[in-house]
Amino acid sequence: MYFPAAGVPESELGLRERKRLATERTIERAALDLAQEHGYEGVTVEMICESAMVSPRTFFNYFGSKEGVFLGHTPPRPTPEMIDWFVNERPSTTLLDLVELFRRMMSTRNRTDPAAMRERRALIHSTPDLAVREFARMAEAETELTALLQRRRDAVGAEGSDVFPDEPRVVVLLAFAIMHPAMHRWLEDPDGAPQEELIADSLQMIRRIIDEPTHS
Amino acid sequence: MYFPAAGVPESELGLRERKRLATERTIERAALDLAQEHGYEGVTVEMICESAMVSPRTFFNYFGSKEGVFLGHTPPRPTPEMIDWFVNERPSTTLLDLVELFRRMMSTRNRTDPAAMRERRALIHSTPDLAVREFARMAEAETELTALLQRRRDAVGAEGSDVFPDEPRVVVLLAFAIMHPAMHRWLEDPDGAPQEELIADSLQMIRRIIDEPTHS
DNA sequence: GTTAATTATGCAGAGACTGCACGCTTTGTG
DNA sequence: CACAAAGCGTGCAGTCTCTGCATAATTAAC
Missing domain, CATH: 1.10.10.60 (Homeodomain-like)
Known part of the structure; x- marks a missing residue:
């Protein structure tokens, strides 16, 4: 040995x-x-x-x-294959494909063991200072992903992009909103429901929130 | 003189x-x-x-x-009146009320003249480093607002909160997504469409994105 | 075994930021 | 106007994060 x-x-x-x-x-x-x-x-x-x-x-x-x-030294980035898939294949909705891209990005960086990952997570969320930093990292990703969305739109042939010039950014924010609770639940219970299901739940919740009738 | x-x-x-x-x-x-x-x-x-x-x-x-x-030394915070309005009055949907709360928060801090404000804005958006910092500030607000949502929910009487424990956070993220393009357009053209209209547009866009049919 | 690439380290220094103390200016009061 | 209280500007010393550079040791490649 x-x-x-x-x-x-x-x-x-x-x-x-x-x-x-x-x-x-x-x-x-x-x-x-x-x-x-x-x-x-x-x-x-x-x-x-x-x-x-x-x-x-x-x-x-x-x-x-x-x-x-504390945050992990490798911010998750999409691989060239993922980028190609997202820009050129685009099997579903822009939003849904983006969410799927997120999911793949997250799954990739499993070089650290999940236990330490959860421990790290707990520390981040219990330390406001770190939570802010984490958000800042997300913002970096946001910029990068917005650029990707532009490429996808260009690939499909732009139309009516003048009406809402910052639609890509909104799509990214929405994808974040969808991913957020799904990721959270997954980190708390990695062996629970599969990621796809968590995401579906999250999407449903968001639909409900947006269409929520005026109450009281 | x-x-x-x-x-x-x-x-x-x-x-x-x-x-x-x-x-x-x-x-x-x-x-x-x-x-x-x-x-x-x-x-x-x-x-x-x-x-x-x-x-x-x-x-x-x-x-x-x-x-x-560069970012402005006074991060926008809700006044006690606004908080009370949001937690206890809640005239509309949680999401819409939160958006309205945002709008009021933004309107409050007009102590700086709009010209300098736009100049600052341009600098922030053209400097990735500053954009990230700005996002981090938003994150601070996110934490604070999430707490506010909890209070509102408690005031109305909690129900089914176990199913989606991080629903408040998602609502905040959604409100962000709605506010973002509206704020953007408003800063670019302060004398254009009124804020309410911009927000309505934004909300409509988000609905469209979420319900977008699978294409191609 | 020799050479080339990596790696660990020390050192000097820039730059952001804080606590403390001191002196000057403004303010309020009689 | 005088005088005390409060607030403000400043210098200084020091902490902490982070970087470039040089150097020595280790590992890899041939």
Whole structure:
């Protein structure tokens, strides 16, 4: 067991990669533990580094920023295949396809184990400061996705786009609104209802809210 | 003209207040001008202070942060009257009332003249970094408004809230989606269609997007 | 085993931001 | 007008995040 076995092609990534992942996880653990105790503001990068036994410079080499270690350093981005699918294939409604694109993006970044992911999630939602940052990240994605919507519209042949010039942005916001509760419920119970169902529920809820009759 | 005239009771706020507003505007002007030239990242607080002839410490006394001077130092918040109206009166749908609450919040903070407001707006939207920050601010409002929705629901008597525990959050997101294009169009043409009409248009657009038939 | 790419680290420094104390100006009061 | 109270502008020291650069050690590739 001192050298790579031939029958373990899956997690055999070379010594370098393995070490990298190890320190990455060490830093993450240290950061999360310290945040549980002192809160986001109460933790300094220096503290994290001391606990993880790495230099501050190394910390910033791994996660580009302090928030990076809490939010996850890889913001979910669509792969070229996904982009092509969304822009050119477009099997369903713009909105529904966008939601599906979201779903795929989320599913992709499962490199971290779901347990740590949930822990991270809990910390984010219990720390207003982090929640805000997370929202800011979403905003980045929003910009990118809006551009994608433009490409899709161009591909299908624009029509009547002058009437509502910022329709793409609204579509993205709507997709967010649909994804939000679905993602939330899924993170709380990953083995519960399948994602498609959660999304369908969410869509139904939104329809109900919009068409809600005036009460009282 | 060397001393205060007696016939100007409106803007007579005392020497102190006037000076305060003066330096505030001086700093704002300096910041906006410098940002036009060098971009948000390219401007340092020190540069702004040098241009406005105040100490950095003073800058932070006025606007608590660098982004503060660009985004406006007073994030729009609902007044107690508005809160009461929303929680207890609730003349219409939850969603529509929330949109109306938004509209009122936006209308309130017209202490800055609309011209500078639009200039600021243009800068924000042309600077991705600032756009993100603005979104983060919205997120703060989101949290606050979600709490408000809970209060409203409690006031009306909760029912079936277990099915969709994060319905309030979705309502807020939807209200955002409705407000967004309306606000946008209003800022681009303040003397055009009245806000109510813009909102109605926006709502209609959203209905269309959600019910859009599968095409192609 | 030698060379090339990665990686970890230290160091210097920019830039945002805070608490504190001190001095000046404005304000209110008699 | 004098005098005290309050508010404001400022300098200073210091913390914290984050970056560029140089260097040494490690791993990979040949």
